[in-house]
Amino acid sequence: MGRKIRGAGRALWEGLIIANNALMANKTRASLTTLGIVIGVVTVTLMMMIIQGLNKSFQDQISFLGAKTVYVQRWPWVWDDDWWKYINRPRVTMDQYEQLRERIVGAEEISPMAWTGRSATYRDKTLDRVSILGTQQQHAIVGSTLPEYGRYITDIDDRSARRVAVIGVDVRDRLFGPLDPIGRNIRIASKVYTVVGILEEQGNFFGDSRDNIIIIPIETLFTDFGRVGRDVMIAVKGRDDVAVEDLVDEIRAIMRGTRNLKPLDEDNFAINRQEALSDLYDTLTGGIYAAGLIIGGISLLVGGIGIMNIMLVSVTERTWEIGMRKAIGARTTHILWQFLVEAMMICMLGGTVGILLAFAGGQLLKQAMPAVLPLWLAGAAVLFSAVVGLLFGMFPAAKAARMDPIQALRAQ
């Protein structure tokens, strides 16, 4: 048994040497043949790199929403029904927020949010449309919007509807340049606000800067920009020891109560969470995945057929050699293996070149979009190329292995 295995090892080694010699003797042909494989591997790898890059950047972008935080709103983030179903829903109000805050036990913190878009002016500089977020003091934790310096809005600000503002770094840079904004007055629409704090940099959300923002007390927002008909969104940050699903169930029960829903009524509000976006993202990128796989698959198929063709040529050219090897005692499996190894080596060569090209391409691509090359992908590409070689080398190799030694020797 041990002898047999060692024998097989030697046959494998011999196969590698023969294959290597055959490749060296036909360098141009081998490299032309691998082109299909190279293209296939480059396509698949680049696709994968882009998708991996998108995944990572998507996760980074939605991470600010918080895995443990859910958002109670009139509209769901992702829907497939008709919009009119949502448009007639009653709004989420500050009153409902107060009640939810009162009753909920699974939450670490809970904050109301209301949005408007207004212009912001400092002296002669005006920003046309800045996102104005009205909220309360605890939103610093719920929405991870801590001030970098200065202070955040407080409950006292909120109760007395003070005109104080915490501004994002984009607003600071564009309105104040190098000046320290703390204590200076800006105008939001026509109202004068005092800057009390600067937010930590928030980053992007799909191309939109989240630093083009001004946070003010929610009561001030209602007073200055209108209360009636304004949607409120409730951000609830769950306790660490409470599962998000349980948190959602609790919120749902309380909200149904405060919105007077009967047992059989459908929810007329949405409890949104990060996961909904991930799910949507997955369905969108599923298409890209499929397209990538199909394109890559076709290239590899074309490459594989190229390999098969060249291996058939190689088998025909070396018919005499096959006869000789059989005449001196090569078994069918020895010959089979010899040509399989050759096909796999050609393909792995193509796979390796493909990976290197894809990696170089990925570096360029990174300038324009997120791209990641995980090590396993490189390994998988080379391995997969070997499998292509194995599959498409099988027919030529079997043809060689089945040859009659005498007929083969006559081919000289």
Place this chain on the structure above:
Amino acid sequence: MSKIIQLEAISKIYEIGDIKVPALNGVDMEIDEGEYVSIMGPSGSGKSTLMNLIGCLDTPTSGTYLLTSENVGEMTDNELADIRNRRIGFVFQTFNLLPRANAFHNVELPLIYAGMSKDDRQEKVEYALEKVGLQDRMKHKPNELSGGQRQRVAVARALVNDPSLLLADEPTGNLDSATSYEIMDLFGKLHSSGNTIVLVTHEEDIAAYSHRVVRLLDGRISSDEKQEPRRIASSTVIASA
């Protein structure tokens, strides 16, 4: 002496389309261990066909072939391959060496298929190349060797796995007469050291070195005679070719 080859009513018929070409037509022959037989006959008389059957490279259309009393007709492909590998050494008219491999590697091939370890291979290949007087040409490729040297590499390859039977189909057919005599000298020595040899030739001169001459005509044995072999003039130093 024990019989190494027993052929009984062997026929081989090639079919090309509708035409049947009988290459061998009822051949009976026995060869003992240690014999040195030459097979003669005009071109197309079936010599190569017979050699290929004896060498387990081909199977007869009818008849039985016993190799050391084992029925070759009942063997699997793998068993036939192993017999060609271990028990038969075949020398071809056209050498059949791998052009890109050196002498050492060419001789090593059968041992690789036998699954032998590298150290054992090294020893056996060196010994075989020494036997044919090419110990100092191991790293040479076929195109760096003379015709006679190439054929000696082929003989070394046939010998390397210590086969009980050495077959050669017109081994001197591609060599000039001086070189042919060197090869015959080598075969004579191999025979003296105990090898059984069957050799195809159409040159009386070459057949004269053997102990028995079998003549074929149209696929049948026309004569089978023992003879006193011609002596090799002197034991020339083979390595100098």
